Amino acid sequence: MLDMINKRAQEIEITGIRVFANQVEQYADGVNLTIGQPDFPTPERVKQAGIKAIENNLTGYSHSAGILELRQSVARFFEDKYNFSYNPETEIIITSGVSEAIDSVLRTILSEGDEVILPAPIFSAYEPIVHLCGAKVVYLDTSDTDFIPDPNRLNDLITDKTKAIIFNYPTNPTGVTISNEKMKQLVDVLKKHDIFILSDEIYSENSYAGKHQSFAQFPELKNQLFLLHGLSKSHSMTGWRIGYVLGPEDIMEHVVKVHLYNCICASVPGQYAAIEALTNSLETPNEMNKAYIERRDYVYDRLNKMGLHAVKPTGAFYIFPSIKDTGLTSFEFATKLLEEEHVAVVPGDAFTTYGEGFIRISYAGSIQLLKEGMNRLERFMNKLTK
Ligand SMILES: Cc1ncc(COP(=O)(O)O)c(C=O)c1O
Structure with missing residues (x-):
């Protein structure tokens, strides 16, 4: 067989x-x-919120995009901390960790023969999904540029087959972050092309040299950017399986279908715990x-x-x-x-x-x-x- x-x-x-x-x-x-x-x-109060949800029988399915109160908490978190706004009704989906967000977004946008640029070395979970979609990875070598992509190299790799690029700052495995200046240089290249950007910012809250720099702070990218984020690392919640993806409304309408047929919705007690994490456990x-x-x-x-x-x-x-x-x-x-x-x-x-x-x-x-x-x-x- x-x-x-x-x-x-x-x-x-x-x-x-x-x-x-x-x-x-x-x-x-x-x-x-x-x-x-x-x-x-x-954190104790986050655990208690999950336990309380179970005790109150909040254990059924939720809306596929996630409990609205959690989507609102996600929107408020980014608005308050980073000053960019997403509509919780149409631009945010709660996923089973960032892993599922990566899968659902890539399966929504990729077709056979597409190319996806990955700055490398990079986290190992992106390439296999690109491969499963029948698309091809094109690597952007960062090993000789202190693990930050060179904008000219990026420009040279973009072809009419390029569908997306994936970034991950702060980075697993290197631990580097990206400066605002470097990010701007990359944005100047990216905004000229019709390609999607997946920015996996799961480690944003673990930034040690000044404020985290997000690709979402550039409004000119709004129509092409998916911001991937979650609570596994920031709140030590790896086993709760809660992540979220923020992206352009017209595309998110399709991402939510892929997500729905993948897992219906993220764990509901986990979603209640996540509301607590994003509202009362920000420290x-x-x-x-x-x-x-x-x-x-x-x-x-x-x-x-x-x-x-x-x-x-x-x-x-x-x-x-x-x-x-x-x-x-x-x-x-x-x-x-x-x-x-x-x-x-x-x-x-x-x-x-x-x-x-x-x-x-x-x-x-x-x-x-x-x-x-x-x-x-x-x-x-x-x-x-x-
Ligand atoms: C860069 C990166 N993205 C995503 C994940 C997976 O996160 P989650 O637990 O939210 O699925 C990890 C886990 O190590 C990671 O390092």
């Missing part, structure tokens, strides 16, 4: 992010530095950020001392040091480190071939875990360079 399944489903692979996370579990003393989720619990990310900044500084200093140099992260909770000087591939490095020191990191090539020569370390874990991880990594590096 296997030969009867969709060829494209056969061709996509399980993300390399999970491979080392699964393997480290076999070691009782394993240190897992792959995890892309906060080590904080969901939560700032509290978590204090811990992330301390962890980032610690890991950055330790890595530098070992000769593992990285662009200093200004957002998300990942750092992406170069391992090129070791002469190992990123996969060899991660495998040896796991076998010899029981430490799991993600090889950079899990984020496209443009990530080769780097490893991704998550500093979302506790400082104790990071200390142990860095001690073992240092011992490993000492052995390598002997």
